[in-house]
Amino acid sequence: MPRCWIEGAAVLGPGLPGWPASRAILTGEAPWLEAPTLVPPPALLAATERRRASLVVRLALAAAAEAIAAAGREAAALDSLFASSNGDGGVVGAILEALATPGGDVSPTQFHNSVHNAAAGYWSIGAGARLGSVSIGCHDDTWPAGLLQGVAQVAAWGRPLLLCGYDAPLPEPLAAVRPTAIPFATALVLAPEPGPRSLAAIEVAHGGPLPPEVQPGPLRRALEGVNPIARALPLLEALAAGRPARIGWPLLDGLAITLRLEPCHAA
Amino acid sequence: MLDRTTTSRPDPGFTPLAITAFSAVSAMGHGLAATRAALLERQGGLRPAQDPEDAGLPDGIWVGRVPGLDLVALPADLARYDCRNNRLAEMALQADGFAAAVAAARARHGAARVAVVLGTSTAGIAQTEAAYRRRAGGALPADFDFGGTHDLYALPRYLRARLGLRGPALTVSTACTSGARSLLEAAALLRADVADAVVAGGVDTLCRMTLQGFNALSLLAHGPCRPCAADRDGITIGEAAGLLLLERAPAPGALALLGAGASSDGHHMSSPQPEGLGAQAAMHAALATAGLPPAAVDYINLHGTGTRANDAMEDRAVAALFGSTVPCSSTKGWSGHTLGASGALEAVVSLLCIEEGLIPGCLGVAAVDPGFRADVASDNRRRPVGRVLSNSFGFGGSNCSLLLGRAA
Numbered sequence: 001m002p003r004c005w006i007e008g009a010a011v012l013g014p015g016l017p018g019w020p021a022s023r024a025i026l027t028g029e030a031p032w033l034e035a036p037t038l039v040p041p042p043a044l045l046a047a048t049e050r051r052r053a054s055l056v057v058r059l060a061l062a063a064a065a066e067a068i069a070a071a072g073r074e075a076a077a078l079d080s081l082f083a084s085s086n087g088d089g090g091v092v093g094a095i096l097e098a099l100a101t102p103g104g105d106v107s108p109t110q111f112h113n114s115v116h117n118a119a120a121g122y123w124s125i126g127a128g129a130r131l132g133s134v135s136i137g138c139h140d141d142t143w144p145a146g147l148l149q150g151v152a153q154v155a156a157w158g159r160p161l162l163l164c165g166y167d168a169p170l171p172e173p174l175a176a177v178r179p180t181a182i183p184f185a186t187a188l189v190l191a192p193e194p195g196p197r198s199l200a201a202i203e204v205a206h207g208g209p210l211p212p213e214v215q216p217g218p219l220r221r222a223l224e225g226v227n228p229i230a231r232a233l234p235l236l237e238a239l240a241a242g243r244p245a246r247i248g249w250p251l252l253d254g255l256a257i258t259l260r261l262e263p264c265h266a267a
Numbered sequence: 268m269l270d271r272t273t274t275s276r277p278d279p280g281f282t283p284l285a286i287t288a289f290s291a292v293s294a295m296g297h298g299l300a301a302t303r304a305a306l307l308e309r310q311g312g313l314r315p316a317q318d319p320e321d322a323g324l325p326d327g328i329w330v331g332r333v334p335g336l337d338l339v340a341l342p343a344d345l346a347r348y349d350c351r352n353n354r355l356a357e358m359a360l361q362a363d364g365f366a367a368a369v370a371a372a373r374a375r376h377g378a379a380r381v382a383v384v385l386g387t388s389t390a391g392i393a394q395t396e397a398a399y400r401r402r403a404g405g406a407l408p409a410d411f412d413f414g415g416t417h418d419l420y421a422l423p424r425y426l427r428a429r430l431g432l433r434g435p436a437l438t439v440s441t442a443c444t445s446g447a448r449s450l451l452e453a454a455a456l457l458r459a460d461v462a463d464a465v466v467a468g469g470v471d472t473l474c475r476m477t478l479q480g481f482n483a484l485s486l487l488a489h490g491p492c493r494p495c496a497a498d499r500d501g502i503t504i505g506e507a508a509g510l511l512l513l514e515r516a517p518a519p520g521a522l523a524l525l526g527a528g529a530s531s532d533g534h535h536m537s538s539p540q541p542e543g544l545g546a547q548a549a550m551h552a553a554l555a556t557a558g559l560p561p562a563a564v565d566y567i568n569l570h571g572t573g574t575r576a577n578d579a580m581e582d583r584a585v586a587a588l589f590g591s592t593v594p595c596s597s598t599k600g601w602s603g604h605t606l607g608a609s610g611a612l613e614a615v616v617s618l619l620c621i622e623e624g625l626i627p628g629c630l631g632v633a634a635v636d637p638g639f640r641a642d643v644a645s646d647n648r649r650r651p652v653g654r655v656l657s658n659s660f661g662f663g664g665s666n667c668s669l670l671l672g673r674a675a
Binding site: 106114135142257 | 379382388392395396399400402405406407411413414418419420423424427428433434435436437438439440441442448451452454455456458459460461462475476479480481482483484485528529530531532533534535536537545548549552661662663664665667
């Protein structure tokens with residue numbers, strides 16, 4: 001069962017404006033108040049790219065930058081795994097509209113931005129992150145599948161990894177067949193060894209019995225079912241509270257991914 | 268309880284993995300025998316674009332279309348996954364005894380210990396394109412199944428269900444490195460002991476989005492693509508499925524994945540870093556993980572798309588690492604650029620080159636670009652081929668190199 005250490009965490013979602021401001025909400029010490037997701041412009045991109053960056057790219061880059069800063073790591077020294085179910089739905093939707101319109105032209109810029117690894121590409125350009133990067137997409141299983149793969153990578157290669165999950169609503173008519181109500185992103189820095197910034201040790205497995213479900217609070221009840229990446233919330237809550245946890249994610253085809261978390265009580 | 272103390276740091280090197288079965292379907296051949304014959308006889312599979320789906324392309328554009336997909340039937344209980352992409356995956360499963368080899372691996376390891384890790388760039392998006400054209404009142408037709416066709420995850424879900432597996436499923440989507448990168452992700456699952464066998468590879472099919480998108484970028488070749496040629500003028504889009512079954516502990520002399528490396532350009536979304544620094548980093552990492560010097564490589568299967576920029580960049584990168592000592596070529600003149608499947612298809616082609624002792628010279632190249640420094644083959648050469656380095660590069664600045672050979 002692969003394991004690793006979480007060093008830095010980030011979150012962006014409705015009423016969750018970054019990790020420091022969200023911590024008390026995640027622990028339940030402060031109430032969660034629904035509010036629009038605030039996504040800062042990506043400071044690390046050049047001015048032109050910053051202006052053009054889509055919501056999806058801004059979401060991913062903001063979460064990635066926050067987690068790296070919290071971990072005190074250099075982006076250039078990290079492998080990365082970007083996990084998203086929908087990718088950049090606005091771009092894909094615009095191309096599908098153009099293709100369905102007689103005489104409609106596909107925009108070359110939209111075409112290169114339509115690849116599923118577009119956010120990862122902008123991250124590597126903006127942050128100077130030139131190590132290996134993988135982008136995955138697994139529908140509603142995207143968060144647990146990305147987490148399992150990320151932990152497996154860290155355990156296999158002994159190198160730290162930026163794990164970034166992000167998803168945003170699709171445009172119509174895709175939204176009707178793939179509802180995603182809100183934008184949500186999270187990022188974690190995963191390390192092969194414990195260090196001074198370690199928040200918790202985690203082990204992740206494919207399979208295993210689902211642990212007893214903890215009664216979800218208002219935050220989880222509102223968000224967990226409406227964005228695939230918000231399925232990270234039980235893990236983020238345990239991390240914020242610094243409490244041991246066993247978490248299970250049922251998967252689409254009747255299987256499960258399970259996680260065990262032990263907080264690191266740094267002096 | 269979790270042990271919070273550190274354990275010995277894992278060896279960052281790469282343990283060779285057995286490739287216990289493989290299969291490929293592309294315009295160059297349905298199955299390994301046909302693919303092998305096409306390489307030996309220098310018979311490519313590219314044809315002028317004449318299908319109704321090719322409407323709107325300029326004159327003179329060619330494609331690498333797989334015939335017969337209209338006749339492929341998925342099992343009735345998996346009908347929701349029916350789309351061109353999963354039909355091509357099904358065709359590759361049935362070729363070369365691949366499905367039977369996976370069944371044997373399932374019996375050896377147990378269904379829960381066999382994972383499915385596949386690359387694709389567009390999955391079943393051709394289904395969505397058709398659904399958009401059938402819209403009534405703005406809404407997509409009721410029979411359109413997003414999760415079973417359009418969604419990236421439809422591909423490994425279909426294969427996992429079709430093969431009766433219960434291990435992890437993952438879709439890798441890193442544009443044109445997806446197929447190659449799936450093997451690196453498979454290797455991580457095996458090394459971390461998450462799985463004992465992995466069905467890896469890539470499947471991508473022709474769709475209007477990629478044809479029109481590359482056309483919009485003015486990157487489509489007129490006539491069949493001519494990688495590395497002095498007169499090359501772009502890519503020919505193809506479609507393919509390449510599947511490989513990976514397990515641990517290859518027997519001595521058995522075909523194996525010996526190393527793999529990845530990098531990111533951090534330069535531009537659709538133009539490669541001109542000096543090929545990212546490409547060099549990926550090739551260097553593949554060699555370093557295998558603990559082998561450049562001289563250990565007998566043939567380099569280039570990404571070699573046929574665009575001016577890619578091939579010039581790749582020549583610089585190859586020459587920087589290998590000089591002109593290692594013969595190289597692109598096989599996209601046979602298959603076209605099969606995008607998210609290309610890395611998997613070309614891994615299979617590399618294995619055939621090892622088995623045959625073949626360096627397949629670039630097809631349709633009258634004169635190699637005189638500015639190139641690498642040893643580009645434009646005719647077939649027969650000689651022992653022990654190890655092949657296979658390159659894949661993609662939009663977003665994604666790079667992946669695989670080192671294939673025989674286990675020591």
